[in-house]
Amino acid sequence: MRSLLLLVSIALALPVQAEDKVVNLYSWADYVAPATLARFEQATGYKVRYDTFDTPEVLETKLLTGGSGYDVVVPSSSVLARALKAGGLQRTQQQGMSGYANLDHDLLGKLAVVDPGNQYAVPYTWGTLGLGMNVEAVRKRLPDAPLNSLDLLFKPEYASKLADCGIAVIDSPQEVIGLALHYLGKDPYTSDKADLAAAAELLHKLQPSVRYVANGRQISDLANGTVCLALTYNGDAAMAADQAKKANKPFEVAYRIPREGTLIWQDNLAIPKDAPHPEAARAFIQFMLRPDSVAALTNTLFFANANQAATPLVDEAVRNDPDIYPPAEVRNRLFADQSMALPDLRQRTRLWTAFRTRE
The missing domain is CATH 3.40.190.10 (Periplasmic binding protein-like II)
Structure with missing residues (x-):
């Protein structure tokens, strides 16, 4: 009987263990380059399940109601602020991650207005x-x-x-x-x-x-x-x-x-409070802090990214376009979300x- 119970317990545990190798991502369509997703899956063993939204209001509703089942989400700064006020996010612990020091200080400062101390989100793209x-x-x-x-x-x-x-x-x-x-x-x-x-x-x-x-x-x-x-x-x-x-x-x-x-505007990587796989989420965010991970996105969708170490990897025509990477005097005329x-x-x-x- 004990042997039978042990076998049943192992059988029940196997699906849970398999699910633990999953990252449930909720983002805009095509917001991670396919090659980057493939490299992440190969390097970590995690499988990415990628669902998309087409308006920020849809994402906000899921964050505020809870139980979304997602591990990583990509809110704008204004959506992030309301989700934080509602207690819908957990700390990302990103400041100990390799590559965090490469993030644009101006974007971190703008984000700190809604996320004091930059505890709950990582700047991702901006424009x-x-x-x-x-x-x-x-x-x-x-x-x-x-x-x-x-x-x-x-x-x-x-x-x-x-x-x-x-x-x-x-x-x-x-x-x-x-x-x-x-x-x-x-x-x-x-x-x-x-x-x-x-x-x-x-x-x-x-x-x-x-x-x-x-x-x-x-x-x-x-x-x-x-x-x-x-x-x-x-x-x-x-x-x-x-x-x-x-x-x-x-x-x-x-x-x-x-x-x-x-x-x-600024989009950010964040982890819902009830994310089923928070450690997998942090592994994904860590991977997206790599310069080559976000440079591929900028070269495909032409949105500037927040990682300054990625800039040399961005196509020359894109990184030198002042309407994608505006100079300081232009950025000074921009107001934040x-x-x-x-x-x-x-x-x-x-x-x-x-x-x-x-x-």
């Missing part, structure tokens, strides 16, 4: 919100307009002339409303009703010239010429430029950081709904 465009189409309609100015969007006399070739805006209320406020010289994270009313009026004037508000479409639409101007992320515009070039399109797709300044209280977010959501539905 800006700006203007992706079909240069020829914009120049044809606005030969004298500055291509690196938010005037293209927020001055009706400019935007109206681009309506026929298509303007797209990302579906991200906090980011777009914050950018509108910044353009007006206001605090991007203000809760002042007069300031928000001014931003609402600015967006209302833009409405007639906007073809759509959505996520995920701008890359292909810029690449094939369906739209000529998109308020989007730098990496998405760079991917569109790469696709247009490879397809031999007769126009140039470019990205410009607005001269007025804009949002610097911040968390906001739920009542303030709801206020902005109502404003955004009116903009999207053209009320």
Whole structure:
């Protein structure tokens, strides 16, 4: 009987042990280079199960409700802040990891605003919100307009002339409303009703010239010429430029950081409080601190990474592009992503709904 019980116990334990060699990753699509995943699995013996989300709100919901089953997640700084407030994350213990000293000090400082002491997250990628465009189409309609100015969007006399070739805006209320406020010289994270009313009026004037508000479409639409101007992320515009070039399109797709300044966004690696395999999660984060692991991502998706030791491994054309790796004087004009209280977010959501539905 004892022998039988021992065999049953071993049989029951085997699936658990097998599961322990798993890392459940929840991230944006293609946010780790396939070759990097393969090297991680070969080097550590862990199998990566990779699920994707398409909006930060989906990730936030899973973090705040708990029981997601994920080991590593990739939140923005604002999502990270709300998850920390809700007790949804555990310490990563990354400061003892090899390669941690290579992380960009400016990004660590910005992250410390929401993660004091940098205990719960590791900076991963970063970039800006700006203007992706079909240069020829914009120049044809606005030969004298500055291509690196938010005037293209927020001055009706400019935007109206681009309506026929298509303007797209990302579906991200906090980011777009914050950018509108910044353009007006206001605090991007203000809760002042007069300031928000001014931003609402600015967006209302833009409405007639906007073809759509959505996520995920701008890359292909810029690449094939369906739209000529998109308020989007730098990496998405760079991917569109790469696709247009490879397809031999007769126009140039470019990205410009607005001269007025804009949002610097930052994505981070973190471990949920109830992660089933926390040590596997730390092994994954340690591996992603290797310069070659994140350089491959930047060379594929054109998002800058936070590892300064990886920069020499990034393709020369990418690392020398000032709209991907902006110089210090440009970075000084960028404002960081911040968390906001739920009542303030709801206020902005109502404003955004009116903009999207053209009320």
